[in-house]
Amino acid sequence: MLIGVPKEIKNNENRVALTPAGAKELVKQGHQVYLQENAGAESGFGNELYRKAGATILPSIEEIYRVAEMILKVKEPIEPEYPLIRENQLLFTYFHFASYEPLTKAMINSKAVCLAYETVEKADRSLPLLIPMSEVAGRMAVQKGANYLEKPLGGRGILLGGVPGTLPAKVLILGGGVVGTHAALMAAGLGADVTILDVSLPRMRYLADMMPPNVKTMMSNEYNIRKLIPSADLIIGAVLIPGAKAPHLITRDMLKEMLPGTVLVDVAVDQGGCIETCQPTTHENPTYVIDGVLHYCVANMPGAVPYTSTLALTNATLPYVLEVAEKGWKNAAIQNPELRAGLNIIDGEVVYKAVADTFSLEYVPVEKHL
Template identity: 60%
Template sequence: MIIGVLKEIKVHENRVSMTPAGVEMAVARGHTVVVEANAGVGSGFDDAAYTAAGARILPRPQDVFAEAELILHVKEPQPSEYDLIQPHHTVFTYFHFAADAGLTAAIRTSGCVALAYETVRGKDGGLPLLTPMSEVAGRMAVQEAAKYNERTHGGRGILLGGVTGVAPATVLIIGGGIVGTNAAMMAAGLGARVLILDTNLERLRYLSEIMPKNVTPLMSSPATIRELSREADAIIGAVLVAGAKAPKLITREMLRDLKPGCVLVDVAIDQGGCFETSRPTTHADPIFEVDGIIHYCVANMPGAVPITSTMALTNATLPYVLAIAGKGWKRACQEDPGLAAGLNMVAGRITHPGVAEAFGLPLTPMDEVLA
């Protein structure tokens, strides 16, 4: 199969979907890999490294789309790429359809096979292609909360860990999954007072066992969020409903009860955000203020640390890429139900319940597209 590796064009997105090491493994299995010029530069891989691994370098994205059958991206296709996607393409990337009506309509029109990193399931039921980026985003969320709590960035002027004789900041984390767990560990390591909320009692027991003493796991509810948000110097939204829109857990009305200069970091922004006042931002212009509350809503947080992020992501995606290239998307999905869970659209038909529900569109049963 011909595998195409595109250069990311989202603002300040520096990751790449395949490393030269991955190219070498694909070529050894008989596949052809074409890479858009300078696709890996932001992650520390120049074109010469890809050429040495056996790839061919193509100058434009149009050339990659024209040759490749399996298209690899990191972030969702951008509007300038929509018309390049054809029915014979299998596009494997993060899509986050439920938060983007325009992208959903464009991919439906294209007729391609859309395999979404974020809904692929592992044998344990987890999300193996979301996990590495959730780890990065969770850790970065605390760094950003610490930075924007500084008065020079418009924040409250509080050091997260405090100092001798001065109380630390209070960090409220809503969601105890991968993002929330990593955020809690980072915030705890800085010395903050950390409150982490989840609705799963078993998860809370697990967090109670592994977290340092300055982390308090608590059962989440609307009343608990309202109460604890008033105490917080930073709130990290880390709630995920795979493939569907995130619930709105901090409302516009609640902002008036928060501390002035409180920092909200919405890690769920790819799925529409879990704060009512959230809207996507970029690394070029990462924050905005509503009612005196700072919002950080960058939709591709890991793109700021591409060397770490690219290695973590491609370690997870490469086995799936090789399976799709070796067997074709349909057989690969027939043999791996977890990969099949990544199917969001096939030939204009929506195959993921979260996407269908988000837009009130008909759902095509997975068995039907894999028959």
């Protein structure tokens, strides 16, 4: 298969979809890998490393899209890329369609095959290609939150772990999944007073057993959220509904109940956000203030640590990429239900129900195309 890896052009997106080691594995299996010049440079992987792995370097994004049967990316295509996408071309990347209708319509119009990392799903309902970036984002949410709690950056001026004779910061985490778990471990390690809210009792029992003593769990509902937010210093949104828009657990009117300088970090912003007042921001302009509350809503947080993120992502995606390259997307999807769940749009039709429901589009069962 002819596999193309373009340079990411989203604002401050420094990751690349394939490491040189991943390229070498694909070449060993007889596939051709085309990399846009300097696509891996910001992640610490220069062109020469890819050449040594057997990849071909092409000078422009247009050439990558023109030659490739499968496009490997990190983030969703943005507007300048839409005209480059060909009918029947396979795109394998994070799409998060439910958060952005223009992207959904553009991919429908392109008649490409859209295989989304974030909806590839195992039998146990885990999301193997979302987990590594969720791990990174959960840990980063605490790093960033601790930073923005500093007074010069707009926060309350509170040290996350406190010092002897002072109380630590109170961290409220909405969601006890992968993001929430890693955020809690990071915040607890820094000495914060952490509370995780979740709707699953089995999950909370698991978290209560494995977390350190400074982490507590509570049932997630509006009453408990309103009870906790007046004393919270850092609130992290970590809610995920696979393929669908995240629900708003923090509403605009709740901001008035928060202390001035409270920091909100919405990791779910690339799925529409679980904090009503959160809008996607960039690493270039990451924050804004509403009602005295600082919002950090960068939609590609792991892009700030591209070396770690690129390695973690390729570790997870490469087995699936090899399977698709070897069998073709259709046969791979027929034989592997995990990949079948990743198909979102095929030949102009939405085949993932949560995306169709979000925008009131016609849903077509994926089996029609297999």
